[in-house]
């Protein structure tokens with residue numbers, strides 16, 4: 001079974017292009033799919049006993065009031081909100097924010113009319129920081145500091161720098177109004193910072209790691225600021241989880257099929273890179289969120305594949321040559337958002353452009369998506385397609401849950417723990433040592 005039968009999902013996954021020559025043998029795929037059964041049973045159990053709080057997020061509503069409270073605090077009198085967080089404390093929110101569209105290079109998202117502009121200062125770069133501070137009216141700018149541990153150097157550095165910038169411009173008389181924080185309920189540096197400036201704090205879910213936190217307040221507070229429907233995001237996630245909770249067979253569980261395919265390709269077909277190629281600008285940051293999820297969860301014990309991202313027509317004109325004729329060590333997830341007929345139509349009497357005459361911009365995008373997927377397959381490159389008829393909050397919630405579950409199930413097949421990241425700590429210790437020597 002190569003195409004997901006879960007008809008109620010707001011997307012359609014088709015794995016048929018990953019099977020056969022250049023890909024995975026259908027028998028091996030079926031065997032791996034069967035091997036996901038214990039993982040699915042484990043997830044059911046963990047949902048029931050509450051030991052994996054991520055699985056309870058789709059149905060949670062009791063935390064919405066806290067989220068609304070923080071969002072209202074940040075929104076009041078604000079033209080701009082800057083989110084200070086890194087990795088899992090930023091990437092999920094950024095992916096959601098792109099729904100409220102837009103994909104400006106500075107990472108700004110504008111939402112519904114009346115919403116503040118939301119900026120994500122994820123990376124640490126003094127040049128970017130100073131330029132943004134200079135461009136904003138700090139009197140009407142708010143900062144949301146997000147860190148699960150509350151001890152991550154980058155957002156702390158940015159929070160203290162923002163406080164100094166506010167104070168320098170005289171906008172710091174009422175610092176509590178300018179800040180809010182999300183962090184674990186421990187005595188940590190982010191909490192102490194927020195308390196010192198008199199800003200409200202809400203708790204980061206203790207049992208949900210950063211890269212799995214997009215359905216918690218970490219993703220949903222920025223979403224609310226942008227006017228997105230947070231409940232619909234969770235409802236979309238619930239639709240992906242439902243077959244697992246209902247005890248469906250693995251071939252009716254889209255993330256299980258995806259995990260079997262990804263692990264099988266790595267083990268049998270020497271696939272070293274897993275590329276998400278999205279035919280929608282609004283999925284650009286989704287790919288970046290996926291990179292952390294896949295890399296940090298599975299890159300262990302010498303195992304794991306390199307997650308990479310690309311964007312539709314742009315990468316056809318930049319990467320496709322390598323994809324088609326370079327090393328056959330990459331697998332492709334080509335994602336498209338229903339676009340046929342969308343956008344402006346061309347009117348031209350140039351005979352050389354007869355193929356464009358009367359066609360909508362979305363027609364060309366759709367044709368290119370299908371052509372690229374087929375060409376990859378014709379060149380024996382394993383391809384999965386994911387069609388999203390309508391990219392809204394429900395679909396985005398479903399896609400986020402799909403890839404979180406696919407990662408957890410893949411970890412089970414690979415025999416690694418998806419929830420830790422011990423190797424990352426080495427660099428952090430060294431960076432602190434170097435800082436101490438400066």
Ligand SMILES: O=P(O)(O)OC[C@H]1O[C@](O)(CO)[C@@H](O)[C@@H]1O
Nearest residue numbers: 087088089147148149152210424
């Ligand atoms: O939310 P925190 O604790 O600031 O951590 C940020 C990121 O840093 C990491 O711990 C890696 O260093 C990620 O797993 C995490 O998402």
